Amino acid sequence: MITYDDEVVCAPRAGTLYDVLELILDRGMVIDVFVRVSLVGIEILKVDARIVVASVDTYLRFAEACNRLDLEHDVRSKTVPEMFGSPVAKTIGRAGAKRTARSLTDKVRDILTPEEEAAEEEEALPREHTRERAERGRPPQRPRTRPAARPRDEDDRPRSRPRRRTETEDQ
């Protein structure tokens, strides 16, 4: 089964551009006689990038996982990664989280790379990094569960989500 890999959790991640974004944009010197070009959209970017998909969906996933713990006997179970992949979690939680992540991604991408020539495809910052960040709030998709989680990752692509479901959940 899926095992929880402590090593992966413990090893500090190498920093990405996303991790220094706030420094480049918020820190550093500004001299008053100079002009700081106002970057329209950047405030939205910063706020959105911090959006955490924490909500009832998350709570229900926690509860579902907890309900599968053996509370009567103090078994030393290391953790519970597969819990988040349970069928219940799947039906309840996914769509909302995905929707948020996707619209966030799109918005950020628009901000960072408006219209622009095709050569800008390499401007992958918003998609990759924002997704990565947003997904920190979404345990099931963490790369930690790697090989076993593959099929589920595929599931997660927004486009593969049945359209009808979304609409149902919107109501």
Place this chain on the structure above:
Amino acid sequence: MTAPATTPITASPALAALYVYGITPAGVRTPRSPGVDGAPVRLLTGSGLCAAVSDAPVRIRPRRRDLLAHQAVLDELAAQGPLLPMRFAVLSPRPDTLLSQLRADAAHLSRQLDDVRGCVELNVKGTVVPGHFADLVRRDEKLRNLALRTRRRPDYEANVRLGEALAHGVRREARRAARDVLEHLTPLAVRTVRGTTDDEQVLSASFLVRSADEQPFRQAVDARARECGGRLALSVTGPLPCYSFVDPSPSPTGR
């Protein structure tokens, strides 16, 4: 979805507007990395100081490419010695404005350069690890009772309440770990600046660390990561130009 969410801003119409990367002591080599919008970077020198600049692009937007260019130029300068990095997208209307600013502010700028001399910035972030609560439920009697009650009488409301309590518990544990990490790392740094945190990213701090102390610092982070990796996932970014350790606005009293 095709409409851009941002209106590109037209930079100062003045022909000679300069994009400013950072300020160093005079005598550094010109960075070879291309600047924002691919413009070549050059140095303006005056009053014993150097400003790395390039022609300002017509429009500035926070594109990945340009953010990385800004960062690359600063990295190259920082590798040569002390550096006061500018925030992204700072322009000077004209070269003479920039030079007179250097002159007016020389003492203050030099003092700041001394403050960061021989130091790098390391940024440490910590995010909540959600898989941690099995242990928490067993330890925390209130949670455990709530879990047992929910199990006996499961319904939607009860599950939400239980989940919320667990989420809070996990976050509380992560915050505690974050405080612990800060306590351990702060003494290893010359200065520390805390950044914004939220429910998910509960630790964000920049440390001004002497270059010689970078390895010990990283080892300390590794040790903390091993210690609290089940609750808090740590990441280190750096060495960075000292973005967080310059006065944002160096001459408050003006000239």
